[in-house]
Amino acid sequence: MKCQQARRLMMVYLDSELETHVTDAVSEHLDGCDVCRERFDAEDRLERRTGALLREATMPEEEWESLLDSLGRPVTPWWRWAAAAAVLVAALSLLLKSEPHQDGLLHEMMRAHRALAMGDERADVSAADIVGPEREAIDAFLEQRSLGVLAAAIPSTIEGHPIELVGAREERLLGQPAASVQLRCCGTPTSLFVMRRDRVDALPSEWQKALQKGSAEEDGLRAQSLAGDDVLVTHVWHTGHEPPPLAVFASL
């Protein structure tokens, strides 16, 4: 076996997933090749240490206790999760029904929201680049990126619904930078998008109009004033939890 062949099999060999005769052939190569053996050893050590570091995380005792408690309960408490999914499905079907009007901005907001709220994967989004949940951390992040909003401007209730901050990240909507602030409305994952006035001005004119109307309701979009000049636009839909703002758009 040549070095290149051995290396191509390296990780599968280290995972002990090769057939016996192939394993033997690789081992034989390693016996006679210092370069490969060193590389194999180093990669093996990295993998093992990584696994060990990641195994250090342990479940808090009180969470384990409450998990055991829930076993005896007749009613399943996963309604929170199911409810969030139902709400999203409803919002999505609303979006799909009202196409082509809501092409563009809403789609981008929905996609960004789903990526985080539902843990959906997009190569460029992960929990790692969310800052927060402390208001100070979110403020510092938004200020540093000139995203033009302070977490302090986010009310602790929206339409009487209790709001809990989860974090913030930068998002691009129709090519314009916007702050995406994740929160929970009555426990339901919700996203609030904030875009600076000059960025809004750079959006296609139909969206500028929709966002600046102030208090219009059309095509599942509702605009309402948040504070002073700020404009809020929320999705409107009709499900059990009402009316949680799934995506809120504010421009300062």
Next chain:
Amino acid sequence: MTHRHDEFTALLEPERDGLWRFAQRQCWDRSAAEDCLQDAVMTAYRKFDVFTPGTSFKAWVFRILINVILNSNSQTRRALSRRAGTEDLDLVAALEREDAYENILENVDDYLDRVPDSIKRAVKSLPTHERMVFLLRAVEAFSYREIAQFLDIPMGTVMSHLFRARTRLRETLADYVRETGFARTSA
């Protein structure tokens, strides 16, 4: 408590940390992870009658947890089943241009002792589906075959996701080395 209850919790106890950290690393936030884990454990409890004694309880309960997570995340499910590329899985060739990675390889233990959090951050930054496959293999030590069964995808696709995850992880570590100047400060 009943006999069935005791038997179930006795099997579950050794897996609690593994299930917990897997849920924590695959869900959007703590509370979603708690919901997923609770959903999975209650489902397992309800279905405990169909668990075959003598087979791996760990694999059985992980499979349920993975289903709960993927049921609320169709995009990751799709990303997982995307067909494997035709790339050969040559990690050395893939990282050829990452000079900084050489520094890590020369001092793996030293590097991880100094910056143990860098690896955790790098894992966090993986795409969800790649992170899932990587954690199942490198942390929970499931075989390729088991992972393929959990995710209902071919073994070749498991290997391809795993390869990409490992390459991406190492690239991220190399980035940290460049940013933090680890190589310069190590003796």
